[in-house]
Amino acid sequence: MEILVQNIFNALQWGSFYALIALGYTLVYGVLLLINFAHGDIFMVGAYIAFFLTTFFLGEYGVIAPGSLAGVTILMLAVPLTMILTSMVGVTLERVAYRPLRDKGAHRLYVVITALMCGLILENGNLALLGASRKKFPELLEKTVWTFGNVSVTNLKVMVIFAALLVFLFLQFVVTRTKTGMAMRAISYDKFAIPLMGIPINNIIVFTFILGSGFAGLAGLLFAMSYPILEPYMGALIGWKAFIAAVVGGIGDIRGAFLGGFLLAFVEIGVVAVFPSTLRDLMAFSVLLIILWWKPTGLFGIAKTTKI
Amino acid sequence: MKKIVLSLASVLFLVSGTAMAAESLKIGFNLPLTGDIPKVGESSRHAAEMLKEDINAKGGLVVGGKKYPLNFIYEDNESKAESAVNVALKLIERDEVLAIVGPNSSKQAVPAGGTCDDNKTPMISPWSTNPDTTLNRPWVFRAAFLDPFQGPVAVNFAAKTFNAKKSAVIFDISNDYAKGLAEIFRDEWQKKMGAGTVVAFESHGTKDQDFSAQLTKIIAAKPDFIFIPNNYNQVALIVKQAHDLGWKGPFMGSDAWGSAELMQLCGNDCVGHYFSTHYAAAGAKGATKEFIDRYSAKYGYTPDDVAALTWDATNLVLKAIQDVGKVDKNVKKQRKAIRDAMAAIPEFPGITGNMKFNEEGDPIKCAVVVRISEKGEFVFTEQVCP
Numbered sequence: 001m002e003i004l005v006q007n008i009f010n011a012l013q014w015g016s017f018y019a020l021i022a023l024g025y026t027l028v029y030g031v032l033l034l035i036n037f038a039h040g041d042i043f044m045v046g047a048y049i050a051f052f053l054t055t056f057f058l059g060e061y062g063v064i065a066p067g068s069l070a071g072v073t074i075l076m077l078a079v080p081l082t083m084i085l086t087s088m089v090g091v092t093l094e095r096v097a098y099r100p101l102r103d104k105g106a107h108r109l110y111v112v113i114t115a116l117m118c119g120l121i122l123e124n125g126n127l128a129l130l131g132a133s134r135k136k137f138p139e140l141l142e143k144t145v146w147t148f149g150n151v152s153v154t155n156l157k158v159m160v161i162f163a164a165l166l167v168f169l170f171l172q173f174v175v176t177r178t179k180t181g182m183a184m185r186a187i188s189y190d191k192f193a194i195p196l197m198g199i200p201i202n203n204i205i206v207f208t209f210i211l212g213s214g215f216a217g218l219a220g221l222l223f224a225m226s227y228p229i230l231e232p233y234m235g236a237l238i239g240w241k242a243f244i245a246a247v248v249g250g251i252g253d254i255r256g257a258f259l260g261g262f263l264l265a266f267v268e269i270g271v272v273a274v275f276p277s278t279l280r281d282l283m284a285f286s287v288l289l290i291i292l293w294w295k296p297t298g299l300f301g302i303a304k305t306t307k308i
Numbered sequence: 309m310k311k312i313v314l315s316l317a318s319v320l321f322l323v324s325g326t327a328m329a330a331e332s333l334k335i336g337f338n339l340p341l342t343g344d345i346p347k348v349g350e351s352s353r354h355a356a357e358m359l360k361e362d363i364n365a366k367g368g369l370v371v372g373g374k375k376y377p378l379n380f381i382y383e384d385n386e387s388k389a390e391s392a393v394n395v396a397l398k399l400i401e402r403d404e405v406l407a408i409v410g411p412n413s414s415k416q417a418v419p420a421g422g423t424c425d426d427n428k429t430p431m432i433s434p435w436s437t438n439p440d441t442t443l444n445r446p447w448v449f450r451a452a453f454l455d456p457f458q459g460p461v462a463v464n465f466a467a468k469t470f471n472a473k474k475s476a477v478i479f480d481i482s483n484d485y486a487k488g489l490a491e492i493f494r495d496e497w498q499k500k501m502g503a504g505t506v507v508a509f510e511s512h513g514t515k516d517q518d519f520s521a522q523l524t525k526i527i528a529a530k531p532d533f534i535f536i537p538n539n540y541n542q543v544a545l546i547v548k549q550a551h552d553l554g555w556k557g558p559f560m561g562s563d564a565w566g567s568a569e570l571m572q573l574c575g576n577d578c579v580g581h582y583f584s585t586h587y588a589a590a591g592a593k594g595a596t597k598e599f600i601d602r603y604s605a606k607y608g609y610t611p612d613d614v615a616a617l618t619w620d621a622t623n624l625v626l627k628a629i630q631d632v633g634k635v636d637k638n639v640k641k642q643r644k645a646i647r648d649a650m651a652a653i654p655e656f657p658g659i660t661g662n663m664k665f666n667e668e669g670d671p672i673k674c675a676v677v678v679r680i681s682e683k684g685e686f687v688f689t690e691q692v693c694p
Contacts, residue, residue: 003528006553010520132346134541136573145554150528152554227517229544229573237515272521277510278481 002150003273011269012262013157013226016164019261020219021242022249023171024212026257029246030175031184031208032102035112038093038119040239042213045122046086046220047230051135053078053085071140078140082221083214090213091206093118099202119236126232137228160222167215168258174211175254184208188252248288250298259299264288331635332379333369335625336399338410338420338431343387344514345539347569348412351615352434353382354607356409359622369626372633378626381405385416392416396423396431404639407431407625407646412614413539413564414438414485421448428640430647432625434617437563438488442669447647449669451621451658452586455485458562459492461584461675461692462535463500466560469582472532474507478522478546480538481511489537489562507531512542523550537562544574551577558582566613571684578680586613587660588678588688596659610685613660620658627653 021043028036058074069077097114144155175181183199184207195201223238224230241264249260264284271283292298337356339349360378368375381403385392392411399405400423407430411417417436424431425445432449433441437458442448466472475497479490494506507529510522523546526534534550536543536559543565550559561583570578589600589610599619603611629635631649636642656663656671663671674693678686 003524006524006528007521010518010524014518014520127342132342133350133569134346134573136544136575139575143552145552147554150554152552154552157552227545228548229541231541233515234517238517269521272510273525277512277522277525281513 006151007269007273009151009153009157011266012161014269015262015265016160017219017223017226017238017261018242018245018264019164019258020167020215020222021239022246022257022261023167023254024216025243025246026249026251026254027171027175027184027208027212030252030254031187031205032098032111033188033252034098034108035115035243035251036212037112037115037239037243038122039212039216040235040237040242041119041122042086042090042093042235043216043220043223043239044126044230044232044235045089046082046213046217047137047224047234048126048130048135048220049085049089049217050078050082050221050224051137051230053081054138054140057081071142075140078221079218082217086217086220087210087214090209090216094206094209099205119239123232123236130232132232135230137224137230139228140225156226160226163218163222164258164261167218168254171211171215172254180204180207244285244288248291248298250301253298253300256298256300263299332377333371333629333635334379334381334403334405335622336396336403336405336408337380337382338385338392338395338399338408338416339382340387340412340416341382341384343385344541345387345413345567347540347567347612348435348614349384349387351568351612352410352412352618355603355611355615355618356380356382356622358603358606359619359626363626369629371630371635374635376635385411385420387413387416389416389419392420393423396420396429397427400424400427400429405429406629406639406642409434409618409621409625412436412618413483414441414488415483417441417450418484421445424448428647429643430625430628430650432621432650434621435563435614436485438484439670440484440488446651446669449624449650449665451617451624451660451663451671452563453673453675454670455489455492457694458584458675459489459496461677462493462560462562463496464692465582465584465677465690466533466535466558467500470533470558470560473501474505474529474531475501475533475535476508476510476526476529476531477506477535477537478508478510478512478519478526479536480514480542482514483539485564486537486539487511490535493535493537517545519546519549520553523553523555526550527553527555531557533558533560535560537564539564540567540570541573543570544578547574547577547581563613566678566686568609568612571680579682579684580680582677582679582689583686584675584677584692585686586675587616588676588686590678590681590685590687595657599659616660620656620660620663623658624650624653624656627656 024039097118101111146153183204186194245260245264246257249256267284267287271280339352341349360380363369364377368377383395385395411420412435414436417433418440421441425447430447434451437452437455439454477490480486497506508526559581563585565583566585628646628649632645661673663673674691677690679689681687
């Protein structure tokens, strides 16, 4: 029983990261029908931005009052700054790589390939710029381990889970309850009619990228705090898996990405808890395959008919 | 003025011309300069550079009464098995090196050893401890002890120090080194303590970052300690997550922990734990101390075991070249002569200890167990000799 509770906490924490990244995939897909394969690497860039902010800007080697800021203060400042800077990276990618292709009327496939290339450029650019050696993320919060019987939870774990939940509620609100959200949903239906309604299509797209990348930055910061070793390829695998989670949840739907992320984490951790850990990915993805087989559009996806 | 410049230029040209004319001895290095364990590659290169500068400052290596400058070629194997094979081929075919030092990790040394053996080029791995690296490969040597020796060292030390009856293992299944050592450890522990005393035997993938499910399983099985035969970058994550899950017991590690970067990544979480390794920098004497002092002064950090082993491995190659006594224009003949000379070295006083070589090309040498001190130093605790 205690093992079960402990593993539920493990899965909730791990799933929070999948969910936060999957939300970014799904936002961009929901608007542009574009799979932004660079998203996992934007997450990685977010973690590095957080590293530089907390170490060289605010932290012990910082420009501002080195060593005198408390960890909590640094964290409070680092969260918005990381999100702003990471969203700028995302918007830059949109402006430099995706928009020119879209303006030329390129097929979506080419934009997806461009996104893949952008991801590789971010990874290898980082490798060239900062070298291969790993970075250690500083400890910002005094770690508290709460133990109930044999169940242990850290304050960080609780924070991560709450952050993921809040981000989900916020995005769900933005997309379904605001005018901008309505415009975002509308663009995916008809890219040509929407500008005629007076909706600035490019602004909405930029806004989408700001949202998606900003929360990838937040995920990067939280991830770096939970798993404090940074390397240029850290976003690749988790990005791929989060993408699969988004597809299983029904890509384009906020609820789908959120649930998909947690579903993948629960299956992964559940497999390891019961079977030999070697079988984790094999069984986890077999389960996801069966879900897609049963519902090819994902849990929340709606089948669309394309008119010819 | 113009004349002076011209004559200076021609003098320079002549000097460089003669320097080019003196034949250099080319030795290849197959190192992980990027990828999972870049610090290992960096330490190896630093040690080799220091040795090269020493010898070239004296005009080169004396072979048969003549001095030959050394030319070390460093290639990056990205810490990947397939790249290590490509690097070995590149060094053999394009650079026509006499011998290859590296790869370091067994994950790369096992496949690259096959390539070198097939292409009849002597190879010596400084750090690889998996038996397969040199097994049935007359052209492949190593400077490190083997896992069948290291495994029992860890078993005996942990049983005695932690007064342990039950153990648990977590290891990287896609790494030849970690998998091999984990299995040796399990078999050895059960031989000593009886069946079922390894209460958890959990694996994970190389790129994994979350180990909470495996660790929950391990902690629930209540072992007396956890054995982690992994590379240092994973160790840092595993140890920290185990503490987050409420683990308060000891960890035992293997020689892959011993990187200069371990403490930087792991910090306080690693303090007080033990691992078996090739040498202990803190408290060293004689030639070992001299090496440590010079290395620390030059590069600003205490050399890790891989630096010391690279120094020994490279010296072994150089000794073999000297033993050959001449430099043949024909690279293939020279390689053969070097291999034979290396196989004929009976005993070698290295800075990581005295080595005797058996017929497989494996050294018989001592291992040490070190404790990670509060200052982050690896402090000598015990020496175990075969």
